[in-house]
Amino acid sequence: MRILVTGGAGYIGSHTVVELLSVGHDVIVIDNFSNSKSSSFEAISKISGKDVIFYEGDVADISFLRNVFSKHSIDAVIHFAGYKAVGESVEKPLKYYDNNLISTIRLLEVMEEYQCYRLVFSSSATVYGSPKSLPILEDFSLSTTNPYGTTKLMIETILTDVSASNSKWSFAMLRYFNPIGAHESGMIGEDPNGIPNNLMPYIMKVSTGELPDLKIFGNDYDTPDGTGVRDYIHVVDLAKGHLKAIDYVMEHVGVEAFNLGTGHGVSVLDLVHTFERVNHISIPYTIVERRSGDIASCYADCTKAHEKLHWTSSKTLEEMCEDSYRYVINQKKK
Numbered sequence: 001m002r003i004l005v006t007g008g009a010g011y012i013g014s015h016t017v018v019e020l021l022s023v024g025h026d027v028i029v030i031d032n033f034s035n036s037k038s039s040s041f042e043a044i045s046k047i048s049g050k051d052v053i054f055y056e057g058d059v060a061d062i063s064f065l066r067n068v069f070s071k072h073s074i075d076a077v078i079h080f081a082g083y084k085a086v087g088e089s090v091e092k093p094l095k096y097y098d099n100n101l102i103s104t105i106r107l108l109e110v111m112e113e114y115q116c117y118r119l120v121f122s123s124s125a126t127v128y129g130s131p132k133s134l135p136i137l138e139d140f141s142l143s144t145t146n147p148y149g150t151t152k153l154m155i156e157t158i159l160t161d162v163s164a165s166n167s168k169w170s171f172a173m174l175r176y177f178n179p180i181g182a183h184e185s186g187m188i189g190e191d192p193n194g195i196p197n198n199l200m201p202y203i204m205k206v207s208t209g210e211l212p213d214l215k216i217f218g219n220d221y222d223t224p225d226g227t228g229v230r231d232y233i234h235v236v237d238l239a240k241g242h243l244k245a246i247d248y249v250m251e252h253v254g255v256e257a258f259n260l261g262t263g264h265g266v267s268v269l270d271l272v273h274t275f276e277r278v279n280h281i282s283i284p285y286t287i288v289e290r291r292s293g294d295i296a297s298c299y300a301d302c303t304k305a306h307e308k309l310h311w312t313s314s315k316t317l318e319e320m321c322e323d324s325y326r327y328v329i330n331q332k333k334k
């Protein structure tokens with residue numbers, strides 16, 4: 001199949017492109033490098049031994065999109081492109097509403113023009129807000145606590161309305177839990193600029209000495225060791241979930257949301273100690289105040305993805321920690 005991947009130079013997108021190429025799909029990528037580099041493509045080509053057709057441009061630019069669709073007969077789209085920093089979205093909400101919403105609307109318009117009706121969308125567990133119980137099921141009530149999360153919820157609503165307007169559409173909305181890890185080659189991974197907001201990227205910078213210590217946001221939550229519990233999922237498992245979602249949208253119409261996680265809750269201290277143990281390295285940390293907006297625990301029930309997508313995660317927390325460390329060490333050598 002010929003699959004268009006928006007945001008394919010980014011963290012999850014680049015891993016997904018590798019998996020798509022490995023099973024023989026033709027892949028076309030659009031990215032504007034607002035949060036990635038063109039060197040992703042060299043790494044993807046080295047890993048896969050295949051070339052990616054790539055267009056530099058903005059998904060919100062309708063004439064650019066029409067040009068891409070007119071050159072290739074696209075069977076389905078995976079839409080990763082968007083901004084994702086929660087804190088920045090609170091400071092600059094319009095930047096987030098503009099990029100995340102407008103790019104999605106333009107994409108849907110051009111897909112309809114070119115009669116391409118199959119889309120896999122990157123949603124997030126953030127749409128569950130503060131869940132009423134655990135593990136989280138797809139039919140839980142939805143709410144958000146920041147503009148980034150609201151863009152995800154609004155896009156889910158848009159997809160639901162668009163699907164109701166024309167029965168040709170097929171949408172899979174993948175609600176990711178906490179992706180970490182990197183490709184086992186150590187050539188692609190997550191490498192945020194500046195001080196990271198998320199836990200694993202922060203641990204990675206402490207592991208290389210770029211940051212002196214980890215600040216753990218609270219140890220007085222109602223969790224086994226008092227630190228926050230999340231469902232960390234290896235990015236390669238997550239990438240493989242997109243291949244299953246593509247199969248699903250080719251065979252079904254309508255709109256479906258799927259949780260992609262492991263189903264296991266892991267505390268901040270569990271993650272830190274596993275990282276230390278498997279990589280034979282010390283991660284100094286201090287306990288600080290809770291971070292505003294954080295919840296105590298969040299983990300998925302992935303039964304629906306298992307039953308309908310025939311997907312399940314397979315990589316361990318140890319592999320997530322080893323692969324993250326291998327990637328950050330490789331980056332340092334460059």
Ligand code: NAD
Binds near residue numbers: 011033060103179
């Ligand atoms: P990322 O920032 O690494 O990748 C996004 C890519 O999209 C980047 O390469 C960026 O340059 C590109 N991009 C952004 N806006 C664009 C536009 N208008 N036109 C063209 N390219 C554009 O992020 P990621 O971690 O790979 O996340 C991918 C998607 O998954 C995002 O939509 C994100 O919100 C969602 N998501 C991520 C996480 C996570 O923890 N990483 C969790 C839940 C959901």
Ligand code: UD1
Binds near residue numbers: 214291
């Ligand atoms: C955060 C976002 C969420 C987004 C997700 C993936 C917030 C409030 N939530 O989720 O919307 O979908 O990232 O991008 O920003 N922690 C520390 N020290 C740190 C960093 C994190 O102790 O330096 C703790 C947090 O308190 C939490 C856990 O580590 O308990 C995971 O944090 P993080 O990686 O930021 O992910 P989420 O909070 O789940």
